[in-house]
Amino acid sequence: MTSATPVTLGLAGTGRIGTSHAETLKHLPGVGTVIVADADAERARAAAGKLGVQAVPDLDALFASDLDGLIIATATDSHPELITRAVDQGIPVFCEKPVATDIQGTLAVIEHIENSTVPVQIGFQRRFDAGYRAARAAIASGDLGWLHTLRATTLDPAPPPAEYIPRSGGLFRDCGVHDFDIIRWVTGREVEEVYATGTNRGEQFFADAGDVDTAAVILRLDDGTLATVSLARYNGAGYDVRLEALGSRGNAIVGLDDRAPLTSVEPDYVPSPLPAYPGFMERFRRAYTDELAAFLSVATGEIDSPCTAADALEAFYIAEACELSRRERRPIAVAEVRH
Missing domain, CATH: 3.30.360.10 (Dihydrodipicolinate Reductase; domain 2)
Incomplete structure (x- = not known):
C-alpha cells in the first residue's frame, strides 16, 4: 500500500467525536472509503446518511470490510478489545485516549501489541x-x-x-x-x-x-x-x-x-x-484534522506513530x-x- 492508493478506513463509534472524525476523514486526500459502525446500529446509519459515508450493522461487519486502518471512538471500556483485535488482523489503529480504563488494562494492551509491527496511534490532539x-x-x-x-x-x-x-x-x-x-x-x-x-x-x-x-x-x-x-x-x-x-x-x-x-x-x-x-x-478543530492526516500517513507506512500506547501510559x-x-x-x- 502506498500513499497514492486510496485507502479504506473504518470508524467504530458514531457519537460526537466519532461523527466529527468521520466527516474529517471523508475530506482527507488519499481516503477512498469511510465505513462506520456503532453498538447502536441505527445511530451509525443516521450518521452515515448525514455524512455521505457507508455504514455496516455491527463491529464484526466493520472488521470484515478489508480495512486499511481503523479509528476507534467508542466507550473507553471497549478500547482494549478493539485495539488488540485490529492489531491481530494487521489493521493500523488510531484510538481516542485512553488505551484502557486503568493502568493494568493499558499494560495488558501494550504487552499484547509490543511484538507486532502494526502501528497504533493514541489520540492526544494537542x-x-x-x-x-x-x-x-x-x-x-x-x-x-x-x-x-x-x-x-x-x-x-x-x-x-x-x-x-x-x-x-x-x-x-x-x-x-x-x-x-x-x-x-x-x-x-x-x-x-x-x-x-x-x-x-x-x-x-x-x-x-x-x-x-x-x-x-x-x-x-x-x-x-x-x-x-x-x-x-x-x-x-x-x-x-x-x-x-x-x-x-x-x-x-x-x-x-x-x-x-x-x-x-x-x-x-x-x-x-x-x-x-x-x-x-x-x-482544536484544526488539530483534530492534522492528527487524522498523520494517522493516514501512519496507516500507509510513511511515518511512525506520533503518539504510541506507551506515551499514553506515561500520561x-x-x-x-x-x-x-x-x-x-x-x-x-x-x-x-x-x-
Missing part, C-alpha cells in the same frame, strides 16, 4: 496544535533559556452529563491527562513527583462518584522545573485551554488569542469582538499519581504507581 508545536520548538531551540515554570489550564465551560462522570475515570484521568501528556511532549522531560488537591463547588453527582469538579496540581519535572495544572468543570466564560512556558530568557504562551475566555479589568483594555471557544471541538501514570495524591493528601512520586 500534539498537533500549532501553538503547542511552536512552544515545543521554542523550548527545544533554547530561545527561552532554562525553564523555571510551566502553567497549564483546562477549564470546561460546563460539566459533562451526570451519567458520564462515574465512568469517566475522574478529573485527572479524563481531563488532566491531556495536560500531563502535553507537558511531557513540549518539554521532553518526565514528571517525577505530583501534589494534587481538589474540591467540589458544583453539582452533587461529582462527589457521589468520588470525583471533584475543580483541581490544582503541582508537578516536579526530572530537571527541577515546576509545573502547575488547573482543572475545572465550571468555567462559564468559555473553554479555556492554555500553556505558559516561562524561561530564564523568554516565554511562550499557547492559547492566548482573541477567542480565549479571558477578561481584563484594566481600564484601557479593549475586549475582543470574537466569541470565546465554546468547547474542545471548536478550539496515565501521572494522572494516577494525582488521584492518589488527592485522596491521601500527600506528594506522590510517580514511581509509586508504576507497575
Whole structure:
C-alpha cells in the first residue's frame, strides 16, 4: 500500500467525536472509503446518511470490510478489545485516549501489541496544535533559556452529563491527562513527583462518584522545573485551554488569542469582538484534522506513530499519581504507581 492508493478506513463509534472524525476523514486526500459502525446500529446509519459515508450493522461487519486502518471512538471500556483485535488482523489503529480504563488494562494492551509491527496511534490532539508545536520548538531551540515554570489550564465551560462522570475515570484521568501528556511532549522531560488537591463547588453527582469538579496540581519535572495544572468543570466564560512556558530568557504562551475566555479589568483594555471557544471541538478543530492526516500517513507506512500506547501510559501514570495524591493528601512520586 502506498500513499497514492486510496485507502479504506473504518470508524467504530458514531457519537460526537466519532461523527466529527468521520466527516474529517471523508475530506482527507488519499481516503477512498469511510465505513462506520456503532453498538447502536441505527445511530451509525443516521450518521452515515448525514455524512455521505457507508455504514455496516455491527463491529464484526466493520472488521470484515478489508480495512486499511481503523479509528476507534467508542466507550473507553471497549478500547482494549478493539485495539488488540485490529492489531491481530494487521489493521493500523488510531484510538481516542485512553488505551484502557486503568493502568493494568493499558499494560495488558501494550504487552499484547509490543511484538507486532502494526502501528497504533493514541489520540492526544494537542500534539498537533500549532501553538503547542511552536512552544515545543521554542523550548527545544533554547530561545527561552532554562525553564523555571510551566502553567497549564483546562477549564470546561460546563460539566459533562451526570451519567458520564462515574465512568469517566475522574478529573485527572479524563481531563488532566491531556495536560500531563502535553507537558511531557513540549518539554521532553518526565514528571517525577505530583501534589494534587481538589474540591467540589458544583453539582452533587461529582462527589457521589468520588470525583471533584475543580483541581490544582503541582508537578516536579526530572530537571527541577515546576509545573502547575488547573482543572475545572465550571468555567462559564468559555473553554479555556492554555500553556505558559516561562524561561530564564523568554516565554511562550499557547492559547492566548482573541477567542480565549479571558477578561481584563484594566481600564484601557479593549475586549475582543470574537466569541470565546465554546468547547474542545471548536478550539482544536484544526488539530483534530492534522492528527487524522498523520494517522493516514501512519496507516500507509510513511511515518511512525506520533503518539504510541506507551506515551499514553506515561500520561496515565501521572494522572494516577494525582488521584492518589488527592485522596491521601500527600506528594506522590510517580514511581509509586508504576507497575
